[in-house]
Amino acid sequence: MRKSLRITCALAAIGLPVVVLAPAKTAFAGDQLTVVSWGGALQAAQRKAFFEPFTKATGIKITEDEYNGEAGKIRAMVDSKTVSWDVVVAGSGSSMQLCAEGIIETIDWNKLGLDRAKFMSGDKHDCGVPTEVTASIIAYDKDKLPNGPKTIADLFDMQKFPGKRGLWKFPMLNLEWALIADGVAVKDVYKVLRTPEGVDRAFRKLDTIKKDVVWWTSGAQPPQLLADGQVVMTAAYNGRIYDANKNSGKHFEIMWDAAQLTFNLWAIPKGSPRRDDAYKFIAFAASPQAQADLTRYIPYGPDHKDAMALVDPAILPNLPNAPDHMANALEWDAVFWADKGDDLRQRFAAWLAK
Incomplete structure (x- = not known):
């Protein structure tokens, strides 16, 4: 952009x-x-x-x-x-x-x-x-995880929910969720992310689950990752999860906390x-x-x-x-990503390569 x-x-x-x-x-x-x-x-x-x-x-x-x-x-x-x-x-x-x-x-x-x-x-x-x-959310298979995650902090809680996570191979969604899981209020996410300290904080939080992440690049992958048992929870698009339940007989559950609209x-x-x-x-x-x-x-x-x-x-x-x-939903900020996206994509790529 x-x-x-x-x-x-x-x-x-x-x-x-x-x-x-x-x-x-x-x-x-x-x-x-x-x-x-x-x-x-x-x-x-x-x-x-x-x-x-x-x-x-x-x-x-x-x-x-x-x-x-x-x-x-x-x-x-x-x-x-x-x-x-x-x-x-x-x-x-x-x-x-x-x-x-x-x-x-x-x-x-x-x-x-x-x-x-x-x-x-x-x-x-x-x-x-x-x-x-539309929304990007966290989803899980209720058949395999009856008591699934309740907040975005659970995405980062490897003790309470051991197993692989599916995440989009892109800085968007991930940096915002990392800050919310680390205690930043939804209304302050982009204000914090505009600072060097906020970016550092988000990447430190992502460090805590990096080795347990399965990265996906297309919207069709998250439902398949769940169906195959490759992950215990994953970022996904709400429409894809709904479709998997309605048309493929899955029992996937959406965790709406910190949904990104x-x-x-x-x-x-x-x-x-x-x-x-x-x-x-x-x-x-x-x-x-x-x-x-x-x-x-x-x-x-x-x-x-x-x-x-x-x-x-x-x-x-x-x-x-x-x-x-809506109580804890986050509206994706297109202006922020236009302004900071190039730098954050470069840093994210470097972080992945480490």
């Missing part, structure tokens, strides 16, 4: 009319919108919760594409003035980066017709509309030929009902605060931002 991420994009204040979705109408050949997401289970869920209902409501056809979230693809389209994507899903970091570079549109919330203050992370993003909340956003590449329809789609997909509908297909939480009341109570415990999980 570039240091330009730190630049704050100015919010447009042109006061265009509020978008109101038209009732279903006959679709014409030109009425289509290209929406780009990350494929897999997420895009399948978005298709059911957003794409198909939007087309039914407006007559505007959705053409789907997939990418890996790389900012370079969007940048290349905009720079060459060959934009064929109208709406893209972006992570917090890439959204801020592309916003600072002027590659994606600054969101006009008046045109969108939604209240920015109603979104959990709305005030953090000038060029994106929050769509879902990340946010996906809808963004509009500069030069989209269908900007007005892109706003219509985002207004639809970011509405409370649509965000609540997504939870029926994938356990990612709605970012719109009013959506939580519309979520099925049986689904609520699986969501990262369920009220019971």
